[in-house]
Amino acid sequence: xxxxxxxxxxxxxxxxxxxxxxxxxxxxxxxxxxxxxxxxxxxxxxxxxxxxxxxxxxxxxxxxxxxxxxxxxxxxxxxxxxxxxxxxxxxxxxxxxxxxxxxxxxxxxxxxxxxxxxxxxxxxxxxxxxxxxxxxxxxxxxxxxxxxxxxxxxxxxxxxxxxxxxxxxxxxxxxxxxxxxxxxxxxxxxxxxxxxxxxxxxxxxxxxxxxxxxxxxxxxxxxxxxxxxxxxxxxxxxxxxxxxxxxxxxxxxxxxxxxxxxxxxxxxxxxxxxxxxxxxxxxxxxxxxxxxxxxxxxxxxxxxxxxxxxxxxxxxxxxxxxxxxxxxxxxxxxxxxxxxxxxxxxxxxxxxxxxxxxxxxxxxxxxxxxxxxxxxxxxxxxxxxxxxxxxxxxxxxxxxxxxxxxxxxxxxxxxxxxxxxxxxxxxxxx
Numbered sequence: 001x002x003x004x005x006x007x008x009x010x011x012x013x014x015x016x017x018x019x020x021x022x023x024x025x026x027x028x029x030x031x032x033x034x035x036x037x038x039x040x041x042x043x044x045x046x047x048x049x050x051x052x053x054x055x056x057x058x059x060x061x062x063x064x065x066x067x068x069x070x071x072x073x074x075x076x077x078x079x080x081x082x083x084x085x086x087x088x089x090x091x092x093x094x095x096x097x098x099x100x101x102x103x104x105x106x107x108x109x110x111x112x113x114x115x116x117x118x119x120x121x122x123x124x125x126x127x128x129x130x131x132x133x134x135x136x137x138x139x140x141x142x143x144x145x146x147x148x149x150x151x152x153x154x155x156x157x158x159x160x161x162x163x164x165x166x167x168x169x170x171x172x173x174x175x176x177x178x179x180x181x182x183x184x185x186x187x188x189x190x191x192x193x194x195x196x197x198x199x200x201x202x203x204x205x206x207x208x209x210x211x212x213x214x215x216x217x218x219x220x221x222x223x224x225x226x227x228x229x230x231x232x233x234x235x236x237x238x239x240x241x242x243x244x245x246x247x248x249x250x251x252x253x254x255x256x257x258x259x260x261x262x263x264x265x266x267x268x269x270x271x272x273x274x275x276x277x278x279x280x281x282x283x284x285x286x287x288x289x290x291x292x293x294x295x296x297x298x299x300x301x302x303x304x305x306x307x308x309x310x311x312x313x314x315x316x317x318x319x320x321x322x323x324x325x326x327x328x329x330x331x332x333x334x335x336x337x338x339x340x341x342x343x344x345x346x347x348x349x350x351x352x353x354x355x356x357x358x359x360x361x362x363x364x365x366x367x368x369x370x371x372x373x374x375x376x377x378x379x380x381x382x383x384x385x386x387x388x389x390x391x392x393x394x395x396x397x398x399x400x401x402x403x404x405x406x407x408x409x410x411x412x413x414x415x416x417x418x419x420x421x422x423x424x425x426x427x428x429x430x
Contacts, residue, residue, distance in 0.1 A: 006030075006032070006033045006034065006235065007033065007034040007035075007036070007234055007235030007236070008021075008024055008030075008033060008034070008035045008036070008235055008236040008238065008412070009036050009038065009220065009232045009235060009236070009237050009238065010035070010036065010037045010038070010238045010240060011037075011038050011208045011220060011222075011237075011238065011239045011240060011241065012037075012038075012039065012040075012046065012239065012240030012241055013037050013038075013039035013041075013043075013044040013045070013046065013188075013192070013202060013204075014044075014045060014046020014047060014048065014188070014240060014401060015045075015046060015048060015187075015188055015191075015398050015401035015402060015405065016046075016240045016387055016388065016389065016400075016401035016402070016404045016405035016408075017037055017039075017046075017238075017240040017405065018037070018044060018188060018191045018192055018195055018405070019191065019401065019402050019405030019406055019409075020238060020240065020387070020404075020405035020406070020408050020409045021035050021037050021195050021200045021405075021409075022191060022194060022195050022198065022200070023405065023406050023409035023410065023413075024409045024412065024413065025195060025198035025199060025200050026198065027409070027413045029413045029416050029417055030412075030413065030416070034201075034235075035199070035200045035201065036200075036201045036202075036203060037195075037200060037201070037202045037203070038203045038206040038208070038222055038232075039202065039203070039204050039205075039206060040205070040206065040207040040208070041204065041205075042204050042205055043204070044188050044189065044192045044202070045061075045184070045185050045188040045189070046061075046188070046401075047061040047062055047359070048061050048062045048183075048184040048185050048187065048188045048398065049061040049062075049184075049185065049357070050182070050183025050184060050185035050186070051183075051355060053271070053273075053353065053355055054273045054305070054353060056304055056305065057180075057181065057182050057183040058183065058271050058307075058355065059179065059180075059183045059184050059185075060269060060355075060357035061184065061357070061359070062184045062397070062398050063087075063179055063184065064087040064164060064177050064178065064179045065077075065177070065178055065179075065397075065398065065399070066162075066164070066175050066176065066177050066178075067175075067176050067177075067178065068172075068175045068176065069162055069172075069175065069394075069399070070394070070397060070398065070399035071399075072399055072402045072403065072406075073187075073397075073398050073399050073402065074178075076187060076191070076402070077178075077180065077187065080187070080190045080191075082180055082181075082182075082186055082187060082190065083180065083181040083182065084178045084179065084180050084181060085178060085179060085181055086176070086177070086178060087164060087177040087178050087179045088286035088287075089164050089165055089177070089286070089287070089288040089299055090164045090165070090167060090168060090175075090177060091286060091287045091288065092165060092168055092287070092288055092289075092290065093283075093284060093287040093288065093289045095289050095290065095291060095340065096136070096139065096140045096290070096292065098133075098136045098137065098140045099140045099169075099290070102137065102140055102141075102169045103168065103169045103170070103173075105129075105137070106137075106157075106160065106169055106170065107171075109124075109125075109128060110157060112124075112128070113153040113154055113157065116152075116153050117152060117153070117154060118152070119152065119153065120148070120149045120150070120151060120152065120153075121138075121146055121147075121151050121152060121153050121155070121156035122134060122138065122146070122147050122148075122149070122151075124153040124156075125137055125138070139292045140290060141160060141166055141169070141290070142165060142166065142290035142291075142296050142297045143159055143160075143163070143166070143296075143311055143312075144265075144296065144310065144311050144312030144313055144314050144315075145159070145265040145311045145312045145363070146159065146160075147312070148263070148265065148312065150263040150367050151263075152367070155365065155367075157170070158393075162394075162397075164177040165288050165290065165297060184398065187398070205224050205225045206222045206223070206224055206230075207222065207223050207224075208220055208221070208222055208239065208241070208249065209221050209222065209223045209229075209249075210249065211239075211249050211250050211384060212231075214233065216381060217233070217381055217383035218237070218379055218381065218383045218384045219231050219232060219233040219237075220232040220233075220237050220239070220384070236385065236412055237383060237384045237385065238384075238385045238386075238387065238408060239384060239385065239386045239387070240386075240387055240388065240404075240405070241386070241388065242264075242361060242364045242388050242389075242390055243262035243264070243364050243388065243390050244262075244264055244361040244364060246386060254377070256379070256380070257377040257378070257379060257386060258374075258377050260366050260367070260368050260373055260391075261366070261367045261368070262364060262365065262366055262367060262390060263364070263365060263367050264361040264362070264363060264364040264365070265311050265312055265315075265361075265362060265363050266311065266312065266315040266316055266319075266358070266359060266360050266361065266362050267309070267310070267311050267315050267357075267358070267359045267362025267363065268309070268310050268311075268314070268315035268318040268319060268356065268357070268358050268359075269307060269308070269309050269356060269357045270307060270308050270318065270333065270354065270355075270356040271305055271306075271307040271354060271355050271356065272305060272306045272307065272333065272351035272353075272354045273304075273305050273351055273352055273353045273354065274305075274306070274349050274351055274352065275349065275352060276349070277302075277303040277304075278348070278349055279300045279306065280303065282341065284300040284341075285300055285302060285303070286300065286301070286302060287299075287300055288300075289340055289341070291336070291339070291340035293336045293339050293340060294310065294314045294317050294318065294336060295308045295310065295314075295333070295336045295337065295340060296308070296309070296310040296311075296314055297309045297310060298337065298340055306337070306351075308333075311362065311363070315358065315359075315362070318356075318358070319358045322356065322358075330350070330351060330354065333351075334348050334350065334351075362396075363395065363396035364388070364389075364390040364395065364396070365390055365395035365396065366390060366391060366395065373391055373392070373393075374391060375387060375391055375392055375403055375404045375407035375408060376391065376404060376407065376408040376411070377391065385408060387404040387405065387407075387408045388400075388401075388404055389401040389403075389404055391404060392404055
């Protein structure tokens with residue numbers, strides 16, 4: 001093959017894109033290949049987005065990992081000697097009566113999931129508990145996405161079992177969770193630096209704007225911040241973008257790529273800093289409170305700060321609150337914190353600083369949620385490969401990005417090895 005054929009173009013410098021590039025660059029099969037990564041932003045990391053405020057590293061995107069569930073993340077963190085600490089929010093401060101019976105209730109219903117695989121989780125609960133108690137269960141779990149019609153019982157149990165705040169209601173009670181002291185961006189930055197050392201080329205401020213059909217293959221059209229375009233037509237072309245972005249690039253996604261379908265849920269995170277850790281007197285240090293109001297999940301981090309995390313309709317609610325003005329937003333937060341803790345709004349101090357992040361497609365996932373789903377998708381002519389954590393059982397997690405990137409690279413390596421051996425046999429025959 002020529003050098004042009006020995007090329008890989010990867011769109012997206014998030015965890016999956018970097019892992020894919022690294023796996024290829026470390027392979028003897030791909031030695032001396034041209035590996036290029038194109039990124040829309042001016043940084044690597046994708047949804048691993050860490051900011052620094054009030055002497056604290058805050059994860060606005062990916063924020064925690066479990067050593068038992070996210071084994072590849074944990075292994076990389078250890079290998080790269082990244083500093084990490086316990087993520088303490090498996091300690092739920094019960095604020096709703098039903099939370100005391102929730103584990104037994106969910107355990108009793110779990111064997112019935114298969115009979116209702118095509119129903120929503122909300123309908124599944126209503127069938128056995130009635131509508132009112134079903135609503136109480138979803139409110140007690142803190143994830144509004146559980147009420148979406150596209151969330152099946154199996155997806156719902158996967159969400160409950162794989163999150164630190166709710167694992168206590170499942171058989172995963174006691175699993176260990178961690179966060180990186182300098183945020184998840186420390187992981188993607190370390191991997192990026194390794195990729196540079198192995199000769200991977202990164203090109204920033206390059207946005208994928210179209211997937212065009214040309215003759216018997218497809219081309220990727222990139223545009224920089226000045227409006228200048230380039231076409232990627234040779235070698236392997238890999239797109240590491242989530243399903244919602246793929247739908248914008250290809251009106252026929254996912255139908256001409258796969259039989260699977262996809263959904264998403266918005267997310268909102270808000271962080272607040274105070275002059276004094278007022279929550280310590282309430283016994284809330286390193287605890288999480290799941291509320292029935294729009295804050296939904298309220299966390300008290302050591303003596304450092306308070307944050308809340310919500311999804312679904314309430315994520316949209318908070319984005320709308322913020323759009324109405326900072327003071328309007330802060331007062332709403334103060335009122336709902338007071339409501340969640342059964343305190344008066346006046347007893348909750350005013351935050352002296354804050355930050356937030358809204359993700360319109362915060363978590364993306366396969367609606368079918370089955371183990372047969374591939375880690376990547378290809379067009380019929382195999383000229384473009386699409387990969388995403390959404391195609392894995394770890395959708396919405398860094399673990400899924402690692403798996404998708406690694407499996408895609410390994411598939412390319414295997415294909416090249418097969419072609420090489422075939423070529424050798426042909427030469428020997430001649």
